[in-house]
Amino acid sequence: MALGEFELIARYFQRNAAPRNPAVALGIGDDCALLQATPGLANALPTDAQLAISTDMLVEGQHFFADVDPAALGHKALAVNLSDLAACGAQPLAFTLALALPDSNAARLNWIDAFTRGLFALADAHGCTLMGGDTTRGPLNICITALGAVPTAQGRSQALLRSGAKPGDDLWVSGTLGDARLALLALKAQHGDRSPGAPRWLQLPPEVLKLARTRLERPTPRVGLGLALRGIASACMDLSDGLVGDLQHILEASRCGARLLAPVLSDLLASHRLNSTALTPPERLSLALSGGDDYELLFTAPATRREAVVAAAGVADTPVTRIGQIEVQEGLRVVDAQGQRLAGRFASFDHFA
Structure with a gap:
């Protein structure tokens, strides 16, 4: 028996018992998630911080084969965003997930179960909370937006950028x-x-x-x-x-x-x-x-x-x-x-x- 959209979210994505990053004041369940700038971010990092934000999309047939292990796909879907945060020198905080699924039959539910195992294993390893997103019916498509924090020192961001290379480096x-x-x-x-x-x-x-x-x-x-x-x-x-x-x-x-x-x-x-x-x-x-x-x-x-x-x-x-x-x-x-x-x-x- 297929699940409806909200049953699917509640069963596979709403993790009430999971640890939550202190920067996430409100996660899945309302129209918006809430980030607590203070003291949430202050608890997540020892100093004032800037938010680093990255979005990546994975499309079946373009970024992955149809027969890919769904647990591996869940891992990679988040990993590519965490890699962007790493390149900026950002500490992961939270992420959103927009997911288009062709159906929600029994075989698809087994697929989602494996997908979320891979996704949440990596998220938990980095203290990164799923705080919201969207699900819809359509060709398989995964879009994640990840948020991280970068400290500032003496009013200057400590973010790593692409623009600082110098001759001789x-x-x-x-x-x-x-x-x-x-x-x-x-x-x-x-x-x-x-x-x-x-x-x-x-x-x-x-x-x-x-x-x-x-x-x-x-x-x-x-x-x-x-x-x-x-x-x-x-x-x-x-x-x-x-x-x-x-x-x-x-x-x-x-x-x-x-x-x-x-x-x-x-x-x-x-x-x-x-x-x-x-x-x-x-x-x-x-x-x-x-x-x-x-x-x-x-x-x-x-x-x-x-x-x-x-x-x-x-x-x-x-x-x-x-x-x-x-x-x-x-x-x-x-x-x-x-x-x-x-x-x-x-x-x-x-x-x-």
Whole structure:
């Protein structure tokens, strides 16, 4: 038997017994949620704070396959928003969920049950409260808006922005790059989407696909690292559409250029370390530069702060790698071990390209 809209909300999304962030004065149940600016935010953070707000939408067929594990999808739906908060150096507070569902029959209710398990497991891990949203009937679509808090010091925001990179700054990235793209290509091939001239390695060994698929479907939002980098990083953003395209946003906002080290980048594909994927260095480099869905942090910091960056990464228990340098000359240059520029054009994902 199908559930009505309000029965569905009450059963799966209204969590009266769950812990609530002190900034959320009123959650699900009224026309609006209420955030308590004071003392709620003051209790959530030790100083005055600014609100950081991020919205992301996931659409079936565009962002995920129809047969994706719903628990993994619930995790990712929130993770992509928490990744944005991490890039800003914001502490997660709460989020809203707008969900379009094709139906509410028994099979769909089982799907919702798994989806919410994945969603709330990540939310609870970060003290992030679901405070409201909307449900409607339609093609499967998930839209989350997440709110976080960034402290101020002496009247100045401590938020990490894209616009602070300076020539001479080191360029860093957290975690690994390219595995999510590797999984996406392999899964597309499994679903029959194999274009002429497709790479020979699309049929991945099971252990490689499992690792890569986890990176695609259950990304880790680097919230702890974002918090630890406040006051250290000069610019920061998360990687959703690929390193080349996302780095351009920092370079344009900061009005500078960058040099990337190809040998370092080609070793950042975690799955190739299993020694069962015969990817060449150029293929690994292409995945690292042009892949998407990594949801790692890309950030810059003065060369004099290298020890501070490493210490922050240790506090956050997150690996970081220095992948290049910010330069005065505008544009992006990818160089080999000898510092020679590599030929070729690398592109990133664009929904409307």
